[in-house]
Amino acid sequence: MKSLAKNTVVYSLLTVFMIVFSFVYHLFSHGVSSKDMQFAFVWFLLSAGIYSVLLFVFPKFEKRAYYRLFMNLLNTASAWQVFGLVLKGVVDIxxxxxxxxxxxxxxxxxxxxxxxxxxxxxxxxxxRKKA
Structure with missing residues (x-):
C-alpha cells in the first residue's frame, strides 16, 4: 500500500498543478478560456482513481509480472492526454x-x-501444469 500512497500524492500534486496552471493561464489570456485546458486536470484524477480501484480490487496487483508495464503505459497515456488537452487549449485561446x-x-x-x-x-x- 506504500505505492498507493505515493501515487496518490503524485497524482494529487499533478492535479493541483494543472488547476493552478489553468487558472494562471486564464488570468493572462485576456478573458478568453478553453474548456479543454480548464478540465485537463480531470485525466489525472481519473488515472489516480483507476489505479486506486485496481489496488483495492486486486490487493497483490503490484507484485504481478506486467505491473510496471501497465503503470508506465497508464502514466504515459495520461501525460499525452493532458499535454494534448493543454496544447489544444493554448491553440484555442x-x-x-x-x-x-x-x-x-x-x-x-x-x-x-x-x-x-x-x-x-x-x-x-x-x-501452468508441470510435466
Whole structure:
C-alpha cells in the first residue's frame, strides 16, 4: 500500500498543478478560456482513481509480472492526454489551429489500449501444469 500512497500524492500534486496552471493561464489570456485546458486536470484524477480501484480490487496487483508495464503505459497515456488537452487549449485561446493536436490524442488512446492489454496480462492466472 506504500505505492498507493505515493501515487496518490503524485497524482494529487499533478492535479493541483494543472488547476493552478489553468487558472494562471486564464488570468493572462485576456478573458478568453478553453474548456479543454480548464478540465485537463480531470485525466489525472481519473488515472489516480483507476489505479486506486485496481489496488483495492486486486490487493497483490503490484507484485504481478506486467505491473510496471501497465503503470508506465497508464502514466504515459495520461501525460499525452493532458499535454494534448493543454496544447489544444493554448491553440484555442490563441485563436489558431494545429494539425498536430489530434496526434496527441491518438497516441494517448493507443497507450490506453496497450495499458488495458497489459492489465489483462497482469490479471490472467497463468496456471501452468508441470510435466
Amino acid at each position: 490563441a485563436g489558431g489551429s494545429s494539425a498536430y493536436v489530434p496526434y496527441f490524442f491518438i497516441i494517448a488512446n493507443v497507450a490506453y489500449g496497450l495499458s488495458i492489454l497489459a492489465f489483462v496480462f497482469v490479471c490472467l492466472p497463468f496456471n
